Amino acid sequence: MSVTAQAGVIAVDKPKSLWRRNFRRYGLPGIGAAIIVLWVLVAIFAPLLTPYTPELVDVTKRLQPPSQLHWLGTDMLGRDVLTRLIFGARISLFTGIVVVLVAAVFGTLVGGIAAYARGKTEEVVMRITDLVLCFPPIILALAIAAALGIGATNTIIAMLVVWWPKFARLARSMIIVQRSQEYVEAAVVVGYSPARILLRHIIPNSVGPLIVLVTLDVGNAIITFAGLSFLGLGVVPPTPEWGSMVSEGRELIEQWWVATFPGLAILSIVLGFNFMGDGVRDWLDPKSRRW
Amino acid sequence: MQDLTKIAPTDTTTPQDAASILDVSNLRTYFYTDEGVVRAVDGINYSVAPGETLGIVGESGSGKTVAALSLMRLIEDPARIVSGEIKFDGRDIVTMSLEELRKVRGAGIAMVFQDPMTSLNPVLKIARQLVETMVVHGRLTEEQALDRAIKLLGRMGITAPERAVDSYPHQFSGGMRQRVMLAMGFSNEPQLLIADEPTTALDVTIQAQILELIVELNRDFKTAIVLISHNLGVIASVCSRVVVMYAGEVVEEGPTDKILADPRHPYTWALINAVPRIDRHVPGQRRLVTIEGAPPDPLNLPAGCRFAARCPFRIEKCEQHPELLEISPGRKSRCWVTQAGQDLPPPETSRDAPAEAKARTGGHHGETVIKRGERLLELRNVVKHFPLPKTTLFGKQKWVHAINGVSLDVAQGETVGLVGESGCGKSTLARVVARIHEPTSGSVMFHGQDIARASQAQIRPLRRRMQMVFQDPYASLNPRMTVGDILGEPLRFHEITQSEKETRERIAELLDVVGLTPKAATRYPHEFSGGQRQRISIARALSVRPDFIIADEPISALDVNIQAQIINLLIDLQERFGLTYLFIAHDLAVVRHISDRVVVLYLGSVMEIAPADTLFAEPLHPYTRYLISAVPIPDATIEAARQRLPLQGEPPSTVDPPSGCPFRTRCPIAQAICAQVMPPVAEVRPSHFVACHFPGQF
Numbered sequence: 001m002s003v004t005a006q007a008g009v010i011a012v013d014k015p016k017s018l019w020r021r022n023f024r025r026y027g028l029p030g031i032g033a034a035i036i037v038l039w040v041l042v043a044i045f046a047p048l049l050t051p052y053t054p055e056l057v058d059v060t061k062r063l064q065p066p067s068q069l070h071w072l073g074t075d076m077l078g079r080d081v082l083t084r085l086i087f088g089a090r091i092s093l094f095t096g097i098v099v100v101l102v103a104a105v106f107g108t109l110v111g112g113i114a115a116y117a118r119g120k121t122e123e124v125v126m127r128i129t130d131l132v133l134c135f136p137p138i139i140l141a142l143a144i145a146a147a148l149g150i151g152a153t154n155t156i157i158a159m160l161v162v163w164w165p166k167f168a169r170l171a172r173s174m175i176i177v178q179r180s181q182e183y184v185e186a187a188v189v190v191g192y193s194p195a196r197i198l199l200r201h202i203i204p205n206s207v208g209p210l211i212v213l214v215t216l217d218v219g220n221a222i223i224t225f226a227g228l229s230f231l232g233l234g235v236v237p238p239t240p241e242w243g244s245m246v247s248e249g250r251e252l253i254e255q256w257w258v259a260t261f262p263g264l265a266i267l268s269i270v271l272g273f274n275f276m277g278d279g280v281r282d283w284l285d286p287k288s289r290r291w
Numbered sequence: 292m293q294d295l296t297k298i299a300p301t302d303t304t305t306p307q308d309a310a311s312i313l314d315v316s317n318l319r320t321y322f323y324t325d326e327g328v329v330r331a332v333d334g335i336n337y338s339v340a341p342g343e344t345l346g347i348v349g350e351s352g353s354g355k356t357v358a359a360l361s362l363m364r365l366i367e368d369p370a371r372i373v374s375g376e377i378k379f380d381g382r383d384i385v386t387m388s389l390e391e392l393r394k395v396r397g398a399g400i401a402m403v404f405q406d407p408m409t410s411l412n413p414v415l416k417i418a419r420q421l422v423e424t425m426v427v428h429g430r431l432t433e434e435q436a437l438d439r440a441i442k443l444l445g446r447m448g449i450t451a452p453e454r455a456v457d458s459y460p461h462q463f464s465g466g467m468r469q470r471v472m473l474a475m476g477f478s479n480e481p482q483l484l485i486a487d488e489p490t491t492a493l494d495v496t497i498q499a500q501i502l503e504l505i506v507e508l509n510r511d512f513k514t515a516i517v518l519i520s521h522n523l524g525v526i527a528s529v530c531s532r533v534v535v536m537y538a539g540e541v542v543e544e545g546p547t548d549k550i551l552a553d554p555r556h557p558y559t560w561a562l563i564n565a566v567p568r569i570d571r572h573v574p575g576q577r578r579l580v581t582i583e584g585a586p587p588d589p590l591n592l593p594a595g596c597r598f599a600a601r602c603p604f605r606i607e608k609c610e611q612h613p614e615l616l617e618i619s620p621g622r623k624s625r626c627w628v629t630q631a632g633q634d635l636p637p638p639e640t641s642r643d644a645p646a647e648a649k650a651r652t653g654g655h656h657g658e659t660v661i662k663r664g665e666r667l668l669e670l671r672n673v674v675k676h677f678p679l680p681k682t683t684l685f686g687k688q689k690w691v692h693a694i695n696g697v698s699l700d701v702a703q704g705e706t707v708g709l710v711g712e713s714g715c716g717k718s719t720l721a722r723v724v725a726r727i728h729e730p731t732s733g734s735v736m737f738h739g740q741d742i743a744r745a746s747q748a749q750i751r752p753l754r755r756r757m758q759m760v761f762q763d764p765y766a767s768l769n770p771r772m773t774v775g776d777i778l779g780e781p782l783r784f785h786e787i788t789q790s791e792k793e794t795r796e797r798i799a800e801l802l803d804v805v806g807l808t809p810k811a812a813t814r815y816p817h818e819f820s821g822g823q824r825q826r827i828s829i830a831r832a833l834s835v836r837p838d839f840i841i842a843d844e845p846i847s848a849l850d851v852n853i854q855a856q857i858i859n860l861l862i863d864l865q866e867r868f869g870l871t872y873l874f875i876a877h878d879l880a881v882v883r884h885i886s887d888r889v890v891v892l893y894l895g896s897v898m899e900i901a902p903a904d905t906l907f908a909e910p911l912h913p914y915t916r917y918l919i920s921a922v923p924i925p926d927a928t929i930e931a932a933r934q935r936l937p938l939q940g941e942p943p944s945t946v947d948p949p950s951g952c953p954f955r956t957r958c959p960i961a962q963a964i965c966a967q968v969m970p971p972v973a974e975v976r977p978s979h980f981v982a983c984h985f986p987g988q989f
Contacts, residue, residue, distance in 0.1 A: 182767035186831065189725050190781045191747070191754035200780075204771045 029279020035272030039265075043089040052080040054087040054240040063255045073257040075248060081261055084240035088262065091152065091235060092242045093269070096222035099159045104214050106160075107167025108203065114168070115175035116198050126172065129165035137162040138227060145233040155234040159224065163217075170213060174206035181205075208281050215277025219270025226266075242266055311338035312482050312515055313362070318375035320354075320361045329589045331357040331370065333539035336615070341482065342513040344506075346530030346547060348523060348562065350850035352586055354539040355519050359485050362517075363396055380482065398428045401476035405488035407468035411460040417444075417471055418456035425478045436478075443474040448504060464941055466497035470504070477508060484508075487519045494712040495877060496938045499921035502528050503935070521850060523566060524923030527551055527930045535559045538587050538597040541615055545622035548927035555618055555629040557602045558582075564638050565855035567884035569907065569922045570929065577862050579855035579884070580638040585820060596627070604628045604635060666736075667839055667871050668701040668724065673733035673743075675716075675723050675895075679946065692945050693719040694895040695953075696733070698972065703838070706865065706872040708886030708903065710879055710918065712942055716895035717875045718762075721843045724873065725759045726750055737839075755785055758832035762844035764824035768816040774827055775812030778802070781834045801830040804867075805860060822853035829860065833868075841873045846881065858885055879922050883907050888978075891915050894942060894953035897972050900980040911981045913989040914954050952984070960989045 058078035066073045072081040114125040145158035187197045226243010228234040235241045242262040249259030316336050322329040332354045339345050349355045361372055377384040404410040421440035425431045444452035447470040476484050490498035506529055509516050518529050526533055533550050535543040543556035554560040564580040584601040587593055599609040608627040615625045675694040694716045701707050709717050722728045726742055735743040742750050761767035778798045788794040799809040805826040816824055832840055846854040864870055876882050889906045891899040899912040910916045917938040924930050940957050943949055949956050955965040964984055972982045
C-alpha cells in the first residue's frame with residue numbers, strides 16, 4: 001500500500017528496480033555460467049595450473065598456513081591444498097553432473113511413461129519409486145556401493161539407483177498437469193503416437209521445474225558423493241576429492257584452511273549451478289525469452 | 292427481512308434527488324512496466340447516485356476492471372493511481388488514510404469478483420468468512436453476526452442456510468459460491484456494490500438467477516450497484532445507466548435503453564451489432580458486423596481519437612482527440628461525428644455478406660447442398676461413464692455418468708449446434724466423437740466406419756478427415772513450438788506435403804486462409820492475441836484438409852468483436868471448403884446464428900433436436916424453454932417487458948442421476964411417469980425430436 005500512499009503524484013519510472021530486475025534476468029545466470037565454466041576449465045587444465053602433484057606427501061610440511069609457496073596451505077600429510085582442490089574439481093564435477101543428468105533423463109522417462117499411461121503401469125512404476133524413496137538415500141547407496149565394491153564407478157551406479165525416483169515423481173506430476181491441456185488433446189486428434197506426444201509435446205513443456213531441480217541437485221550430488229567418499233566408499237583416499245577434503249579437515253579448528261577452501265569450492269559450484277538454472281529455465285520458456 | 296434492515300441507516304432519498312454517492316473525476320491508473328507506461332485507466336469521469344445501477348462495458352483491456360479496483364484502491368505495484376479523485380460519500384478515497392480506507396472497504400463499498408472459485412478462502416468455513424467480515428467492522432458480536440449470516444444466506448436463495456454456514460467453499464457450486472459472495476458483500480449493508488463480471492463464469496440459467504437476485508437486492512436494500520460486464524444483455528437486464536470504456540477512456544455514457552437502441556459512439560455501435568441476437572434472426576444474413584483491427588497498443592496510444600483506426604465513420608477531424616461531451620440531455624459521447632449531430636446508421640444487411648451467403652436464403656449452403664443428406668457421422672446410444680477414485684478400499688466403485696445414450700446424426704455440409712449447461716456432457720461428447728475418449732458403449736460411425744472401439748492406429752487415416760478446434764486459445768497451442776511447427780507437424784506426419792518447400796508453402800497458404808500474415812510462422816503462440824490464436828488453432832485443424840470439424844466452445848473465451856470475426860471466419864471456411872461442423876457452445880444466440888440444427892443436452896441425454904429456427908421459435912421441451920428464457924437480450928425495452936421463466940435450483944449430480952427423465956427434478960410439469968420411464972427421443976413434428984412425456988405442454 002506504500003504505492004498508493006504516493007498517489008496523486010505523477011511518478012516517473014523507477015530505474016532502481018528495473019536495474020535489479022535486469023540483473024536477475026541477465027546478470028545472475030551470467031555469473032553462474034562464469035563460475036561453472038571457470039571450474040570446468042580448471043578441471044581440464046589441472047596439471048598446468050600447479051607445480052605440485054595432488055598425491056605428493058611431505059610430512060615435514062604438514063599443516064602449513066597459506067603462504068607464497070602454498071597459496072591455500074597444506075593438509076595433515078603436507079599435501080598442497082590448492083593442488084588437491086584443482087584436481088578434486090575433476091572428480092567432483094564429473095560425478096555430480098553425470099549422476100544428476102543420467103538420473104534426470106531416466107527418471108523423467110519413467111515418470112513420463114507412468115503419467116501418460118496411467119492405470120496399472122503407473123501404479124507399478126510409482127510403487128517402485130516409493131520403494132526406493134523409503135530408504136534414507138545415503139544408507140541405501142552405501143549398501144549398494146558396498147555390494148558392488150569400492151570404486152568411483154560403483155559409487156556412481158549406487159547413487160544413480162537412489163537418485164532417479166525424485167525425478168520420476170516430479171516429472172510425473174508435471175506431466176499429469178500437461179497431459180490434460182488442450183494442446184495435448186489436439187495432438188491426439190491429429191493422430192500422433194503416444195511416444196511422439198510425450199517426447200515432442202509434453203516433456204518440453206514440463207522440463208522447467210526439472211531443470212531447476214537438476215541444477216540444484218548437482219551440488220547435492222557432489223556433497224553426497226563426498227559423504228560416501230568420507231565413509232570409505234567412492235574415491236580411495238589419496239585421490240583428491242572436495243568432500244573428503246572437508247571431512248579430513250573438519251576437526252582441525254586452528255588449521256581452518258584445510259576444510260574451508262574445499263567447502264568454499266563446493267559452495268561456489270552449487271551457487272553457480274543455481275544461478276545458471278534460473279537462467280536456463282527462463283531461456284527454455286519462450287514466453288520470457290528476451291535474447 | 293426486518294432483521295436485515297435493522298442496522299441499516301434510514302435512507303429515504305430517491306436516486307433522482309440525491310447527490311451522487313460516488314464521484315470519479317479524472318482518474319488515471321498507470322502500470323509502470325519494463326516496456327514503458329501502460330495507461331490502463333486514462334482520465335475517466337463518472338458518478339453513481341444512491342441506489343442507482345450503473346453498468347460498465349468494454350472489451351478486455353479496456354481498463355474496466357482496473358478502474359473498478361482503483362475505486363477500492365486495490366492497486367498493486369507496478370500499477371499506481373497517478374491522478375484524479377474518487378469521492379465516496381464526500382471523502383476522497385485516493386488520499387484517505389489506510390485506516391479510513393479499511394472502514395470504507397466492506398462497510399461502505401463491497402466487491403464481488405468474477406471467479407467464485409477463487410474469491411472464497413478454501414480452508415475456512417462459510418460461517419467464519421461471513422462472520423469475520425461483519426465483526427471486523429465492530430458493528431456486531433459474533434453471535435449476532437452468525438445469526439445474520441444465516442438470514443443473509445437464506446435471503447440470497449441458499450436452501451438450508453443453517454447447514455450451509457457450516458460448509459466449506461468447495462462443497463458449493465459456482466452459482467452457490469457467487470450467492471455466498473453476494474451475502475458477504477451485503478453483510479455490512481454497503482452503500483455501493485461493485486460486481487466485476489459476476490456471472491461470466493456461470494451457466495446461463497444460473498446467471499439469470501444471480502442477475503435476478505442483484506436486481507432484487509438493489510430494490511430492497513437501496514444499494515447502488517456498479518456492474519462490470521462485457522455482455523450487453525447482462526447490462527440491459529440490470530442497469531439503468533451505462534458507461535462504455537475503450538482504451539482506458541469513457542467513450543459513451545447514458546441511459547441503457549437509449550444507448551442500446553441508438554448508440555452514439557462507433558465503438559458502442561460495433562459492440563451492439565457484433566452480437567448475434569437470440570430473439571432476432573434474419574435468414575440469409577450469416578455474417579456478423581465486425582470492426583477490423585485490434586484496440587490500440589496501450590504503450591503507444593494514438594494522439595487522436597483512440598478508436599479512429601478501426602472506425603467505419605472516421606472523418607478528418609478524428610486526428611484530434613475528442614472530449615467526452617454531452618450530445619443530448621443525460622447522454623455523453625467522445626466522438627466528433629455524433630457531436631456534430633450526425634447519426635450512426637444501423638449496418639446494412641448486405642454489408643459483409645458476399646453472394647454465396649445470400650444463396651443460403653433459398654437452399655442452405657449453395658453448392659455444398661449436392662452432397663447433403665449423406666450421413667457423415669452417426670452416433671447410436673453412445674454412453675460414456677468415468678470411474679471416480681474409490682474413497683475406501685472396499686467401497687463401491689462410483690461413476691460419473693457423463694453421457695447416457697446419445698443418438699445423433701450429422702449430415703455432410705451442415706452445422707449441428709450442441710447446447711446445454713456445464714456438466715451436461717457437451718465436451719465429453721465432442722471428445723468421444725474425436726476419439727480422445729473411448730465410449731463406454733454404443734457406436735460412433737464416421738464415414739461408414741465404426742470408430743468407437745478402433746485403436747488409435749486404426750483411426751489414424753480418419754484423423755485427416757476429422758479435426759477439432761478447442762475452447763481455450765491459451766492452452767490449445769503448444770507454447771514451445773513456433774506457429775510454423777504447429778501447422779507443419781501434421782503435414783509432415785501425415786505426409787501431406789512431400790518436401791520442406793511444399794510444407795512452407797502450405798503453411799503460408801493456411802495462415803492466409805485464416806487471415807494471418809505468413810510472418811506469423813516464425814513466431815510463438817504467446818506473441819498472439821486470443822483471437823489470433825484461435826485462428827491458428829483453426830488453421831491447424833484445416834492443415835490436414837478435413838471435411839468435419841468439431842468446435843468445442845471455440846469463441847467462449849473471446850471478446851464479442853473477436854467472437855464475431857471468428858464466427859464469420861468459420862462461416863467463410865464452411866462455404867469455401869464445404870465443411871461440416873459440430874459446434875458446441877453455451878451461448879444460445881451464437882448457436883442459433885451459426886447452426887442449421889440444434890441439439891439440447893441435459894445431464895448427458897438428448898432433450899430436444901430441431902432445426903435452429905424451429906427450436907428457438909417453438910421449443911417443445913420445458914428445459915429448452917427455460918434455457919432460451921434465461922438468455923439476457925441486449926435491448927432494455929424488451930428486457931424490461933420480458934417475463935423470465937425462473938428455473939430454480941441446479942442440475943443434479945452426474946454421479947447419481949435421477950431415475951427416469953433426468954430433468955424431472957426441476958421440471959414444473961413432471962408427473963409420476965417421469966420418474967419411472969425415460970422418455971424416448973421421438974419425432975413429434977417433422978424433423979423435430981423431443982424426449983419428453985408431455986412435449987409442448989409447458
